[in-house]
Amino acid sequence: MTTSLSGRLSAELSNLRSSGLLIKPRVLDGANRARTRVDGREVVNLASNNYLGFADHPRLKEKAAAYLREWGVGAGAVRTIAGTLRIHEELEQQLAAFKHTGSALVLHSGFTTNQGVLGTLLKEGDLVISDALNHASIIDGLRLTKATKKVYKHADADDLERLLQENETDGLKLVVTDGVFSMDGDLAPLDKLIAVARKYGAVTYVDDAHGSGVMGKDGRGTVHHFGFENADDVIQVGTLSKAWGGVGGYAAGHADLRELLINRARPYLFSTAQPPAVVGGLVAAIEEVQRDPSLMRRLWDNTHYFKAELSRLGFDTMGSVTPITPVLFGEPEAAFEASRLLFEEGVFAVGLGFPTVPRGSARIRNIVTAEHTRADLDQALEAYDKVGRKLKIVG
Structure with missing residues (x-):
């Protein structure tokens, strides 16, 4: 008997409910800021990727509004037909200069950037x-290619070298890694990985979604943090959301990379160009992070304070060294209950379990931002202490 649509939907949703994996996103009643309203409650927001507070920043909103008034609501076409406005190319030139690369191209999201660049x-x-432990968008992007695929142990340059030794090819060799890993908050050891890649003639591909705007001078990223800018054998991709407050993705690297992607990257070829207001906000974001060094300083001051205080309270932050600060609860039921109790205390922090993270390592992922005040963080820490004691996670 043929499966009906209704039957398929009902069965899949039932499976999600019974496994405790059915997602029901909370709804924000205001702009995504360090303090906001969620489901009608005022909360300290530790759930967003708004690292620099740009999602509701007045300078970004002003520039977005100006671009909207001058250039309209939408680009009106894909980039290769009639959708490339001058402001798109100006943003890409600005981004390449910021990243210290030969070229840059803006795409529609970090996810589609990985599909487009890897597929090309x-x-x-x-x-x-x-x-x-690479991001799902990398995994999906690689599934679309016919290249030989191997996986090395997380952040293990020795295992990477073993695989390069065992798998000779006359084709292109590509080593792919996140810059900052989104669930654990650790850094890829790019100094070691790039050295191994170069030894075997491989190109290094870094998805810096959580490093761009966070790591390196003025937020230039993890590649810059490790001193590999101006390197033609390193490709940088990432999002223009997260720290940058907007939406989109980018690919930056070799001077010829942009031109090839324009001609071959399917997400670029078959998607309407970014709206002018988004472009204006992104232009302002790159200007602002260089104009105001206090943004990065506050981000890292808040990060160090919050991590130190969580550790003092007895929580396991899993060795994170970036603003992504996981708190380990082990089993998903404990992480989800902790998230619920924290919300009752006025703290919005989301629990994550399998399959988002490995079994036995369910956690709450916290992200502090430049916009959080010390009072915000202290309120969150007080709530964590109360919830951790109630659940017997800390003594």
């Missing part, structure tokens, strides 16, 4: 070696 670069006969 990799062919049958090529070799790609990917970190075991």
Whole structure:
């Protein structure tokens, strides 16, 4: 008997409910800021990726409004037909200069950027070696290619070298890693990984979604943090959401990379260009992070304070060294209950379990921002202490 649509939907939703994995997103009643209203309650927001407070920043809103008035609501076409406005190319030139790369191209999201760039670069006969904890968008992007795929142990340069030794090819060799890993908050050891890649003639591909705007001078990213800017054998991709407050993705690297992507990257070829207001906000974001060094300083001051205080209270932050600060609860039921109790205390922090993170490592992922005040963080820490004691996570 043929499965009906109604039957399929009902069965899939039932499976999600019974496994405790059915997602019901909370609804924000205001702008995504360090303090906001969620489901009618005022909360300290530790759930967003708004690292620099740009999502509701007055300078970004002013520039977005100006671009909206001058250039309209939408671009009106895909970039390769009639959708490339001068402001798109100006943003890409600005981004390449900021990243210290030969070229840059803006795409529609970080997810589609990985699909587009990996799909363009990799062919049958090529070799790609990917970190075991890389983002889902990298995994999905690689599934679309015919390259030989291998996975090295997380952040393990020795295992990467083993795989490069064991898998010779005359094709392109690509080593793929996140810059900052989104669930654990640790850094890829790019100094070691790039050295190994170069030893075997491989190109290094860094998804810096959580490092761009956070790591390196003026937020230039993890590649800059490790001193590899101006390197033609390193490709940087990432989002223009998160720290940048808008939406979109970018690919930056070799001077010829942009031109090839314009001609071959399917998400670029078949999607309408970014709206002018989004472009204006992104232009302002890159200007602002260089104009106001206090943004990065506050981000990292808040990060160090929050981590230290969580550790003092007895929580396991899993060795994170970035503003992404996981708190380990182990089992998903404990993480989800802690999230619920924190919300009752006025703190919005989301629990994560399998399959988002490995079994036995369910956690709450907290992200502090430059916009949080010390009072915000102290309120969150007081709530964590109360909830942790109630659940017997800390003594």
